[in-house]
Structures are given as C-alpha cells and as structure tokens.
Amino acid sequence: MPSSDAPLLEARGIARRYGRAAVLAGVDLTLGAGECLLVVGPNGTGKSTLLRILAGLARPDAGTVTLDGRPVAESRGRLGYLAHDTFLYDDLTVAENLTFAMRLQGCEVAGALDAVLARAELLSHRDRLVRHLSRGLAQRTALARALLHSPALVLLDEPYTGLDAASSTALTAFLLELRGAGVGVILVGHRPEEGWDAVTRVAVLARGGWVLEGSRPATVPEFEARAREVLVG
C-alpha cells in the first residue's frame, strides 16, 4: 500500500467490478502533498478506472476516497483531472474553451486567461478552433484546462500522449513546480521514462491491486526490471 505521513489523498478498500470481472479489489492508496505517484500496469488493469474513482467521476463498489479528510465529491474544484478525453469543445477556440473552464471553476477570467495561455505556450493558438488543433496541441490545451484553477491534487491519465519532446520536457518541469508548490500528483502512464524526474513514488497495478509499490528506484531500467518480475510472476 503506497503510503505517506501526511495524506492529502486517502483511498481505502477501493473495489470495482465490470460484470463478473473484479478490476479493482480492495485498493488502498495515500498521497501526500508534494508527492508524485507514477502508476503503471498492463492494459485493462484498472488504472484509468482508479483515476476516475479518485476524481469522483465513478462510484466504487466498495471503499472510500477522501481529499484532505473530506469525501472527494465535496472537493470538486480542488482537483484537476486529465483523462483520455480532452474535455474540449471542437467548435470553440482554445481561448473560449479555457474561458469557459475558468468560469465553471469560479476563477477570475480577466487578466488570468493570458497567463494560462502563456504558461501552456498556447498564446499563438488562442483563436484556433480545437477541431483544427493537432493532437499535441489539443493535449496541451486539455492539460491547461485541468490545471488552470490551481488544484491541490492533479490526476493525469497518460498526459504525455501526443506531446513532442519539448512539450514533454516542459510538462515534467511543470510537474516539478507543482510538487514544489505542495500539489499532489498521480500520473498514469505506460512509459516510466516520461515524467521520471518528477516522480517520487512508483506503483504497479495488476490483478486487482498493487503488485509493486515504493519509492522511486534510481533508474528507469531498474524499475522496469522489477515491474517485469512481479507481472510475470
């Protein structure tokens, strides 16, 4: 069970079935402020499902999730979530999408929008319709959308998908900034080398639970070797 001394996020006994298949069977998780947990695992092992439950978008069959001691459903606005879907409207521009998101989150738009666009290096794309963006730019816009309200907890499901090398480096640097600001991050990915520098703990999800967890090993190959051992075994 991944653990921390001062849990920002605490999930206990998370279980979820799809039909007869138990995707998650009593998963526990705690995450402290400023920590970045990398979760990897084979396809179909429930990583995205776990993130949706932690975000309060899916109800577990059993278990509880709290953010700073309060049920996650009462903590909307304190978490940011990036899913496989971008949450963007194709027929709105980048600026319009982010403005709408800011209004939903109760953020002041005037003056802040340009800062959000600049931070995500989207200023030159602000008036482009999302449907005309490349996958990478749409992903950057989606990421900006997930983070614009300065959440305390950030849940990222394969955030490096579609990003070029420069954007990936920028994202990792941003994750380090978030950690420095005390934000907790859970990063789901298939390639541990993406975001490795920002990661503090690692975990492998398989067979309904954690098969490997702990502090980040020194190198990616070391982690991959240990993950292969537990997954094959």
Added chain:
Amino acid sequence: MGDFVRIALALAAKDLRVEFRTRSTLLAAGIFAALVLVVFNFSRDPTAVPDAVIGPTALWVAVAFAAVVALNRGFTLERAHGAMDALRLAPAPRGALFLGKMGANLVFVLLVEGIAAPLAVLFFDLPLATAGWGLPLLLLLASVGLVAVGTLLSAMAVRTRFAELMLPVLLLPFLVPPLTAAAGASVRLFGGRPLSEVVGWLRFLAVYDLVFVTLGLLLFSAVIDE
C-alpha cells in the same frame, strides 16, 4: 446567487456559441419543422377540419419534434470528448448547470418557433391579430415546460447506450400535457375565442413549468452525478 447565475449564463452562452457557429442543429430542426407544416398543409381537407384548428395543431407537432432535436443536441455536445465529465468535476451548483442547459435549449426552441410560427400563419391563413398577446405568452409558457422536462430527461438519457432513442421514449408521456394545453389554447386564440377561455390552459402551463423547473433544479445532481 451571483455565482449560480454566472455559471448558468456561462453554460448557456457556451452552448449557444457552439450552435451559432455551426448552425447545424438549428437548420436541421428548422427544416424539419417547416417540412411538418408543409405536409400538414398539403394533406389537409379544409372542408373537414377548419384551418384555425389544423394550423395550430400542426405548429405544435412541429415544435415538439424540433424540441426533441434540440434536446438531443444539448447533451450530445457534452458527450463528445468527455465534456460531461468536465461539468461533473466542476464545483458548480448542479442547479446552475440545469438552468444553463435549459436556458440554451429554450433559446433554441424559441428560435425554431420563430421559423415555424410564421410559416403556420402563412400556410393556414391564421389570424394573427385575433390571437393577440396571448400567443407569445402561450409559446413561451409551453416552451419552458417542454424544455424543462426535456433537459432533465435528456441528461438521464445521454448516459444510456441508445440515448437518441431513449429521449423520445422517455419524453413523450411528459410532452402530452403541455402540448395538449398549448394546442387547445392556440386553437381557441386563433378561433377568436375570448382570453378568459384560455386562461385555464395558461395557468396549467405555468404550474407545469414551475413543477418541472423546480424538479430539474432539485434532481439534476442525482441525474448527472454517480
């Protein structure tokens, strides 16, 4: 209250901006409404049923179908790219989300009525002056009721596998009361009957609106959140 209204306005504005940019659903609903009126126009026997009866009836049939198109569009927009999850993640009062969606749907339906009503007046030679101010009030009250119940039910239907089929199936029983009232009242208005004969229908519609707007505000959370 300020945040509540701001969020509702932001959501309605977003929906309308998307629709006016593409105009796809507005055009489809408008053309569909016009087609219904054309078919009624050419199939009617004026010696059997007076125009003042068939015209308003045809108008409300057209509006009902156009409203279903509008309501389907409203949440289909959110299904694309998972935007519905983004709404659910927001710390916005669920009542504000309902009101925003309802507001956009209402504008849409009123725009379709703006296309259909003049066509109905033209095709069936309806005496607009005779109907007076009762007609716009009737259009508004009936539309609010259609849209209020439709917004709530479309939020339910969008989460099912066959959302486009489920919405009309769920909606039909709830549309009968306001459509019956609207058609009955408008037939009387265009027939030159005094306003006192339709006040009962108008009151019924006002109560229907109050009930379903209130239910929507209270139940939207249960509908969209797991």
